[in-house]
Amino acid sequence: MNNSPIGIFDSGVGGLTVAREIMRQLPDESIVYFGDTARVPYGSKSRDTIISFSRQIMKFLMTKQVKAIVVACNTASAFALETIAGETDIPVIGVIEPGAKAANEATENGRIGVIATEGTIKSNTYSKVLKEINPKLQVFSKACPLFVPLVEEGWQYDSVTYEIADRYLCDIMSYGIDTLVLGCTHYPLIRRTIQKVVGENVTLVSPAYETAKELESILCDKDIFADGRKVVHDFYVSDSVEKFRNFAGTILPCEVGSVECVNMEQYN
């Protein structure tokens, strides 16, 4: 038994969709969530910057005695996972490998679409990981930079969002994909609009579910499950506490209790 918390981090609020899934699948586990709301978004920024931000966040999470870290942000998983995982002894997992595994299991015709931020797409990480899993897969990628601001504007089911999704997706749809990876933590929040555009025959894969499964299997291997006697969920952000609390309240199934603002610059 190990009642230390799981550390989860994201560029902002999107990673709460991953935290939600971990809470569902592993209800005995305590969580320390960090959202880098002062520096969000990550998706349009460079590899070096994302590595430097992720390293600071890992140092912060280590001060909370976390027993494992989940990089809930696709862009940080693409750019920084390998680097920061090499700098600690605890397990560090990202969302890309679990998402890729799920997509490989879901596809029947071997044609997989990936939509994500500019950074994640440019890194080519999904494509590389998918082809490591199954060299026969064909992968078609598209960056969709307007999806996150559209979600944050609250226009999830709007005709404008449908029109933009249609425009982003028409190219990769023309390749006959039967599976589409939602490679950014915000995208499950517009899942219904995306499904409407791609049609019911395309399976949407959200890495959150598989990431929680992967975490469970690591906790099992290392025999470090919590006993569930005292489950605590603590939230930290780098910008406004109130704004985060409001958004988190709409995503999480539980009460968002403690939210604290921390300055990442002290974790160099």
Add this chain to the structure above:
Amino acid sequence: MNNSPIGIFDSGVGGLTVAREIMRQLPDESIVYFGDTARVPYGSKSRDTIISFSRQIMKFLMTKQVKAIVVACNTASAFALETIAGETDIPVIGVIEPGAKAANEATENGRIGVIATEGTIKSNTYSKVLKEINPKLQVFSKACPLFVPLVEEGWQYDSVTYEIADRYLCDIMSYGIDTLVLGCTHYPLIRRTIQKVVGENVTLVSPAYETAKELESILCDKDIFADGRKVVHDFYVSDSVEKFRNFAGTILPCEVGSVECVNMEQYN
């Protein structure tokens, strides 16, 4: 004569529209431009965070021996100008007061619209400054958070952008405004789309022109014009140099020579 450069800063690339205007009106002046591309955007973040970022940037600009600072970002002008101006002896000007003055001169019916980021609108700074200038003015404001991502997607003249602009602007248009302040440095880049939505009878005011005028008048008052013998434009960013250089090349009339990446965290 004083050949020290003018410091200009912005959350990213938008402030280049202000830098461009300063280059036009004051071609003898050297410029040090800083774009905080690692932490962009500012418009959705809190006052405290923007003050802390702006203070670091001012400290950085002071190391370049600037003789004056232009806060080219509306959100930073709204939240941080007063604070950072009180922490230095050199003149520090923002874009909001010049923009407000221009709007007051342009309006005939006293009804002025202001569009800007969420932060600038929530700060209510444009409205306060406009009413200080002329208490009879009526001000109608609207945050337009999707405009910046639309510009960055390159969809300035797209039907989707027109539809979104129409939706954002219909409320403030219903109040019979005859003048509209483009209260975010990105918005002049979609000026034509905005003009099409509001019609030719509404005057669009971009603070960039008036800000350069205000800077000129300060240099004149203090008698610190440069002699134009050696004009240098240096650019600094906190994220990718190459991405900035590409974008800057599309906005500025001159060759973008030196661009350097600096880590703001050392300026605490």
